[in-house]
Every structure is written in structure tokens, then in C-alpha cells.
Amino acid sequence: MAIAVMTHAPTQPTVNYADLPTHVQDHFDKLMELADNAANATEYEALMTALIAITGITGVRHNEIVKCACTACYCDHVFDADDSNALVTEETDAGYNLGRLQCPDCADSHPRPVEN
16 A cells, blocks of 8 residues: 655745746736726636736735835835735725735834834
């Protein structure tokens, strides 16, 4: 009797946008724009699924990723929008779907934009 051993792939909770190939960056930007303006939850979920697939991020809890919106630096991290260590940089405008969040690294290194 053979026994199969399965190993779990390590999670990749963030990627650096600048490290993505140019054509992937272009695709990412277009999908994020579409997600931000999605008319309904089904469309938004499908776009987020595509974004997660093209970036290779794994371990996303609620099928939503964002690019860091830190106002203190030029961070290019793309990360799980549900990360408990991320901080809101500004409230979401009416009519748009994507929140503006600081990645956990920036949240540790820079002032809290909403509070300061």
C-alpha cells in the first residue's frame, strides 16, 4: 500500500507590484479599476479572484486584495485587504468599492493617516 504525502505550499501574503512583469502590472491596474467601479458583488468577487490569481498571492481571507496607499512613501505592496495590521488611509468615497489601506509594514513605520 502506497501512502501519499502532501506538503502545503508556503503562503505568499504580499507581492511587490514593481516586481510583477509590465504586462501583469497593466492587467492588474485595469482589473483594479474595474473592481473599483463594479456594479455588483458578483462582478467584484470575480475581478478579485482574477487579481489574486495573476499576482500569486495566497492565503487571502475574504477574496479581496489592495495595493498599499501609504501617503508617506511609495510602497508597492499588494496585500490581503483583510489584514488586521493594515490601516485605513482614507475613507472609501461613495460610488467606489476599493478601500485605501496602508500595508502592515507602512502602518508600523509611518504615522496613522486618518488619526494624525
